[in-house]
Amino acid sequence: MEREKKKIPCPARMAIEGLEKAFSHWGIEHAQKQSCWQYKSCPPNVYCKCPAYIGHAGRRCWLVAGSFSSKNPYCDHTKKLKDCSECSFYKEVKSNT
Secondary structure: OOOOOOOOOOHHHHHHHHHHHHHHOOOOOOOOOOOHHHHOOHHHHHHHHOHHHHHHHHHHHHHOOOOOOOOOOOHHHHHHOOOOOHHHHHHHHOOOO
């Protein structure tokens, strides 16, 4: 009989969820609090390896993971676009700043 592997929760994701809960009473819209991997619904096996996630740049992901950071972006969503300025998350963040 094989032992079942327990799913280990992502510590960074748990921290983000805790912060979202703690600051939810401030009246900040959900879209304004989301990181790029949440907004784009990236699966954990993708966002846990993403430079934006690792570098805590979730609201400014284009600086480390997108086409503004190099000629070969990490972000799968940006690879489908000309550059980050065409990304819906980029436009959302820029319109709220």
